[in-house]
Amino acid sequence: MTDAGTKETLLIVEDDPGLQAQLKWAYDDYRVLIAGDHDSAIELLRAEEPAVVTLDLGLPPDPDGTREGFRVLQAILANKPDTKVIVVSGHGERASALAAIASGAWDFYQKPIDIEELGLIVRRAFHVRELEVENARLASQGAGDHRVLGGMITGAPEMVKVARTIERVAGLDVSVMLLGASGTGKELLARGLHEASGRRDGAFVAINCAAIPENLLESELFGHEKGAFTGAVKTTEGKIELAHGGTLFLDEVGDIPLPLQVKLLRFLQERTIERIGGRKAIAVDTRIVCATHRDLDAMIAEGSFRDDLYYRLAEMVVKIPALAERPGDAVLLARHFLHQYAPAMNPSVRGFALDALQAIDEGRWPGNVRELENRIKRAVIMADGKLVMREDLDLSGNEGDSDESWLNLRAAREAADRVAIRRAMMQSEGNISSAAKLLGISRPTLYDLLKQYRMQA
Numbered sequence: 013m014t015d016a017g018t019k020e021t022l023l024i025v026e027d028d029p030g031l032q033a034q035l036k037w038a039y040d041d042y043r044v045l046i047a048g049d050h051d052s053a054i055e056l057l058r059a060e061e062p063a064v065v066t067l068d069l070g071l072p073p074d075p076d077g078t079r080e081g082f083r084v085l086q087a088i089l090a091n092k093p094d095t096k097v098i099v100v101s102g103h104g105e106r107a108s109a110l111a112a113i114a115s116g117a118w119d120f121y122q123k124p125i126d127i128e129e130l131g132l133i134v135r136r137a138f139h140v141r142e143l144e145v146e147n148a149r150l151a152s153q154g155a156g157d158h159r160v161l162g163g164m165i166t167g168a169p170e171m172v173k174v175a176r177t178i179e180r181v182a183g184l185d186v187s188v189m190l191l192g193a194s195g196t197g198k199e200l201l202a203r204g205l206h207e208a209s210g211r212r213d214g215a216f217v218a219i220n221c222a223a224i225p226e227n228l229l230e231s232e233l234f235g236h237e238k239g240a241f242t243g244a245v246k247t248t249e250g251k252i253e254l255a256h257g258g259t260l261f262l263d264e265v266g267d268i269p270l271p272l273q274v275k276l277l278r279f280l281q282e283r284t285i286e287r288i289g290g291r292k293a294i295a296v297d298t299r300i301v302c303a304t305h306r307d308l309d310a311m312i313a314e315g316s317f318r319d320d321l322y323y324r325l326a327e328m329v330v331k332i333p334a335l336a337e338r339p340g341d342a343v344l345l346a347r348h349f350l351h352q353y354a355p356a357m358n359p360s361v362r363g364f365a366l367d368a369l370q371a372i373d374e375g376r377w378p379g380n381v382r383e384l385e386n387r388i389k390r391a392v393i394m395a396d397g398k399l400v401m402r403e404d405l406d407l408s409g410n411e412g413d414s415d416e417s418w419l420n421l422r423a424a425r426e427a428a429d430r431v432a433i434r435r436a437m438m439q440s441e442g443n444i445s446s447a448a449k450l451l452g453i454s455r456p457t458l459y460d461l462l463k464q465y466r467m468q469a
Contacts, residue, residue, distance in 0.1 A: 019043040020138050023062040025053045025084060026100075027071050031125070035066070038127045039134070048072070050084050057091055063141040064096045064134060067117075069108055078108045082115065089116045096137040100125065118445055119455070140444065158344055162204020164197055165348050167438060168338035174201070174330060181328050182208035187280070189265075189325050190303040192332030195382030198303035199263060201332065206259040211299055214258025219251045222264035230272050231288055240289025252285055255298040265325065266306035266317060273318045280324040300325060335380040339431040340438030342384060346372045349388040350400065361395050367402040369439050375407055430465055433458070 022042040024035050027049065036044045045060060047053035049072055057065070065088060069081030081099070088095055096118040101109040109120035118137055121130050158167050161175035181188060182205045190198045199218055206216045224232055235250030252260055262268075268276065279285050280300065284293040302325050311317035335342055346364065354361040364372070368391075377383055391404040432451060440446035448458040461467075 021062040023065040025067045064137045186327040195380030196332045202261040217255040218261040220263045222267040235287040237289035262302040265302040266304040335377045340434040365399040
């Protein structure tokens with residue numbers, strides 16, 4: 013038997029003395045509190061903060077009706093919204109029980125009471141509350157179980173699959189090309205690849221090839237000798253050399269000019285470099301990981317990117333999905349950025365209003381995670397109250413792109429179900445009851461769908 017000091021607290025709101033005694037005896041595994049009316053129930057709730065409450069809707073002064081029971085339910089949820097309230101209703105009062113669920117009750121049970129069956133519901137309520145507490149703890153640590161390779165935050169299977177692919181090739185000394193739109197986290201994944209590889213003790217060096225003028229890019233990559241050109245007052249190692257024993261990340265590799273592509277290809281073939289103004293070949297052991305948002309196939313066809321260089325760089329190609337292709341991730345990331353920036357920029361901000369979460373979830377985010385981060389940072393600064401409102405985000409609320417490619421109705425239905433469920437679970441932070449309410453279905457139906465589609469709750 014559980015020690016009395018560590019027992020979970022269960023509040024039973026019931027006016028029948030005989031049933032009070034029966035329930036208290038039946039729940040010996042819990043620390044049971046009894047209340048027979050509104051005032052005593054709320055007093056115990058505030059003093060003891062029980063995680064689970066069983067509530068008989070028929071309470072005095074209205075024992076034959078439900079008005080007082082609903083008043084108690086509203087007061088419980090107003091004082092402690094995370095309480096799991098199990099409504100107990102009389103025979104034939106299913107409509108009242110469903111109305112209570114719609115008002116925020118966690119579950120319901122109809123009289124006559126079967127102690128064993130009600131006990132199962134109570135135990136499940138405590139279990140779910142325990143999971144919610146653990147999820148909140150993980151969230152406060154910075155997205156906890158939603159972090160994958162390189163610390164990337166995601167709950168989308170599409171992105172988890174990308175991370176797992178990169179993890180598999182991390183230990184192989186092959187060149188990896190990351191293809192994806194700007195702001196999708198390519199550098200974060202490249203750094204994660206480096207940290208998962210045998211080169212983790214070496215340097216991770218990143219260079220954005222599009223951000224450096226063409227006449228300076230060669231020096232940045234290959235270095236130069238003293239006196240090689242005006243202003244070269246000392247010998248300087250290039251990025252390739254600095255990454256010796258480690259990993260060089262070439263971001264926007266599609267912007268490397270053709271003459272420099274030839275020199276980069278020679279390095280990949282011979283694994284030696286020559287600094288500008290130098291005459292000595294220098295052996296360099298550097299792994300290349302590159303990324304681009306450009307269509308390299310089209311560039312190869314038009315002659316602006318060398319196909320032989322492409323095949324050297326793209327021994328393994330990984331496509332990174334855009335944020336709009338990762339249902340639920342926008343909300344997950346938005347919460348992360350809010351907790352990251354609010355303490356310093358606007359400490360009064362604690363979260364998002366529901367309409368703001370819906371706007372974030374429905375946004376197209378052409379700038380992907382980078383755009384989302386900037387938008388949340390701005391919204392945190394602009395928010396006047398505890399919650400970021402939709403207008404703080406300055407979003408147009410565009411609807412998502414329509415997809416007419418589905419011809420198989422069953423496949424289309426399953427795909428739509430998966431996206432909607434994933435978004436609802438993200439918005440409700442894993443709370444089944446809240447997710448079901450957002451989806452407009454019952455909790456049992458949501459459980460059935462999660463099981464059918466083999467999705468984790």
